[in-house]
Amino acid sequence: MQYWLFKSEPYKWSWEDQKAEGAAGGEWDGIRNYQARNFMRRMKVGDHGFFYHSNEGLEIVGIVEVIAESHPDSTTDDPRWDCVDVKAVRDMPRPVTLKEIKATPELSEMSLVKSMRLSVQPVTAQEWAIVCRMGGL
DNA sequence: GCCAACGTTGGC
DNA sequence: GCCAACGTTGGC
Numbered sequence: 001m002q003y004w005l006f007k008s009e010p011y012k013w014s015w016e017d018q019k020a021e022g023a024a025g026g027e028w029d030g031i032r033n034y035q036a037r038n039f040m041r042r043m044k045v046g047d048h049g050f051f052y053h054s055n056e057g058l059e060i061v062g063i064v065e066v067i068a069e070s071h072p073d074s075t076t077d078d079p080r081w082d083c084v085d086v087k088a089v090r091d092m093p094r095p096v097t098l099k100e101i102k103a104t105p106e107l108s109e110m111s112l113v114k115s116m117r118l119s120v121q122p123v124t125a126q127e128w129a130i131v132c133r134m135g136g137l
Numbered sequence: 138g139c140c141a142a143c144g145t146t147g148g149c
Numbered sequence: 150g151c152c153a154a155c156g157t158t159g160g161c
């Protein structure tokens with residue numbers, strides 16, 4: 001099982017929107033960045049990811065699960081772009097803010113801190129555990 | 138709304 | 150294949 005982090009600007013696609021899709025979930029589409037796409041290609045069904053609100057919020061608000069592996073992104077005809085499907089699993093009991101993450105030495109190597117523009121990124125098992133604890137899980 | 142960081146594009 | 154110009158992201 002691998003862990004990931006998915007970023008979204010809440011006014012485009014929010015955690016509420018994600019939850020509204022329910023168990024059926026939906027495509028994590030619109031990614032037009034090779035690095036982010038390559039991470040999605042490595043995802044397996046059952047992998048978990050954090051759902052992060054960028055621009056507004058700046059916090060991890062929930063947990064999603066990968067429910068379909070990489071396939072063509074239906075929002076483009078360009079064959080370069082693939083995406084996975086994800087569904088909402090649960091809210092973070094207490095959202096974990098970027099500020100808190102930056103203030104935590106054990107999380108200083110997170111992509112969220114080091115590669116701030118990467119919209120889909122890997123999270124280590126250790127980072128996952130720390131953030132979950134901070135979020136009240 | 139600004140602007141720094143950084144990824145992408147395209148001319149050479 | 151380099152690199153300048155350009156566009157986008159995302160924190161502040």
